Amino acid sequence: MKKILLLSMLSIGFIFNSNAQQWIEKSSCDKDASAIVNESIEHLANLEHLMAIGMARAALVVDKDCECAKLVLAAAASNNKDWGSRSAKLQKINTNSLNDVEKAWFMLLSTPNENFDAAAKKAVAMHPDSPLINWLNTSYNDMEAMKKFASKFPANAASAHNAIAYSQARAGNYEAAYSSLFKSLTIHKGPNALDSQAEIAAMEGDYQKAVDSQLKAYDYAPFASPYQPKLRTYWRNLNKENLIKGLKEAQTNVQQAIEDQNLEEWKKYITEDVKITSGDSSLTEFYEQTEERFLEKRNFKWNNFDLRDIEVNFSPDMTMAVLTFYASGDYTFNETNEKVDYSTRASAVWIATDSGWKMVHANWAPFGGSGIPK
Numbered sequence: 001m002k003k004i005l006l007l008s009m010l011s012i013g014f015i016f017n018s019n020a021q022q023w024i025e026k027s028s029c030d031k032d033a034s035a036i037v038n039e040s041i042e043h044l045a046n047l048e049h050l051m052a053i054g055m056a057r058a059a060l061v062v063d064k065d066c067e068c069a070k071l072v073l074a075a076a077a078s079n080n081k082d083w084g085s086r087s088a089k090l091q092k093i094n095t096n097s098l099n100d101v102e103k104a105w106f107m108l109l110s111t112p113n114e115n116f117d118a119a120a121k122k123a124v125a126m127h128p129d130s131p132l133i134n135w136l137n138t139s140y141n142d143m144e145a146m147k148k149f150a151s152k153f154p155a156n157a158a159s160a161h162n163a164i165a166y167s168q169a170r171a172g173n174y175e176a177a178y179s180s181l182f183k184s185l186t187i188h189k190g191p192n193a194l195d196s197q198a199e200i201a202a203m204e205g206d207y208q209k210a211v212d213s214q215l216k217a218y219d220y221a222p223f224a225s226p227y228q229p230k231l232r233t234y235w236r237n238l239n240k241e242n243l244i245k246g247l248k249e250a251q252t253n254v255q256q257a258i259e260d261q262n263l264e265e266w267k268k269y270i271t272e273d274v275k276i277t278s279g280d281s282s283l284t285e286f287y288e289q290t291e292e293r294f295l296e297k298r299n300f301k302w303n304n305f306d307l308r309d310i311e312v313n314f315s316p317d318m319t320m321a322v323l324t325f326y327a328s329g330d331y332t333f334n335e336t337n338e339k340v341d342y343s344t345r346a347s348a349v350w351i352a353t354d355s356g357w358k359m360v361h362a363n364w365a366p367f368g369g370s371g372i373p374k
Contacts (some may be wrong), residue, residue, distance in 0.1 A: 022156075023041040024130075024132055024153070024277075027066075028066065029063045029069065030063075033063050033123070037066060037068045037069045037308040038055075039055050040059060040069065043190060044076060045156070045159045046158055046188055046190050049076045050226070063211060068102055071106060072084050081091075083222070095111075101127055102125070108120060108136055124137045131153040137159070147164065157183075158184045158188035159184070161180045177289075189364060190220075191227060192217070197211040197213040201213060202234055210234040214230055214232045222331040233318045233319075236352070240314070243312075247357060248312065251361075255327075270357040270360075274358070274360045276361070278361040279341075280372055281344045281346075281366055282372050284374055301334065305328075306329055308326050309325055310323055314333065319351060320347055320349065322347060324346070326367065327364075328342060330342055344369070344371055345365055346362065346365070347362070348363075355368060
């Protein structure tokens with residue numbers, strides 16, 4: 001009963017979806033499975049591979065002999081000769097059941113990368129009216145070829161308009177880029193164009209728009225979403241000033257904890273997942289900072305210590321920050337009461353974790369004065 005209900009729902013859904021793109025006419029699948037597999041290819045062309053795989057498997061539920069769906073699964077798999085599964089998936093396809101366009105696709109999927117361009121041109125010559133074969137022969141970085149494809153196959157041009165948008169954005173024509181993305185989303189409503197819209201907004205420096213668009217892509221399926229990393233990146237860029245302020249405060253708090261040998265406070269700013277390495281201004285060897293070393297008895301005491309001129313620079317993906325700064329003050333030896341002026345330059349590396357920003361490395365060196373004693 002459940003299977004009958006599932007098949008009915010799938011059939012009804014595709015009967016009413018009159019805008020489903022036809023990449024392959026009269027495929028090797030039955031009518032309902034053919035509608036699903038064409039939608040699957042649409043996701044594949046728009047770089048939504050996980051959705052394409054799901055649709056291909058749905059087509060195989062409807063028609064277990066839908067060989068075209070197996071082609072989608074092979075296309076989505078890696079062709080890496082050492083670990084990829086594409087070759088194994090291709091071997092499971094009954095080529096006798098494929099139509100001519102599907103056989104051409106099978107041939108292209110079986111072709112080594114170094115021979116692909118020549119094979120694709122040959123396939124297009126044999127199937128000049130096939131949107132799929134033409135698409136496979138269209139370079140993503142060739143904008144004139146993309147425009148030609150969009151003109152010849154407007155109903156299948158969502159990904160072409162997406163590629164054109166990037167070219168326009170790189171040229172600084174953001175208005176045209178957003179217009180191209182609107183065309184893409186009009187043809188195919190999927191997360192990839194929203195992800196592209198966010199990326200182009202980030203290129204423009206509009207991180208609010210980037211966050212808003214990326215959230216829509218992420219909302220399609222938040223669990224293990226491929227759109228989450230960039231969402232974090234855009235959000236952190238949008239809130240960069242607050243992040244900088246927080247990291248400066250954290251660096252100051254870390255140093256105060258070190259001076260006071262306040263272990264509990266210090267542990268707030270480190271993570272057990274990554275060992276923290278340090279290089280002291282005594283210019284001794286680098287070492288791993290452990291709780292035992294942190295609490296070692298010192299042969300001097302700090303009189304005063306100040307950090308200044310803290311600068312924060314982030315990695316492009318906003319997952320790491322390098323802080324550079326200067327420190328000055330003085331300390332007194334316990335045994336001799338000798339006072340020493342202290343002046344150093346330093347840097348620290350912080351990483352973004354699920355529990356906040358954590359320091360994983362620090363390095364200090366004398367700068368116009370003495371460092372700490374050995």
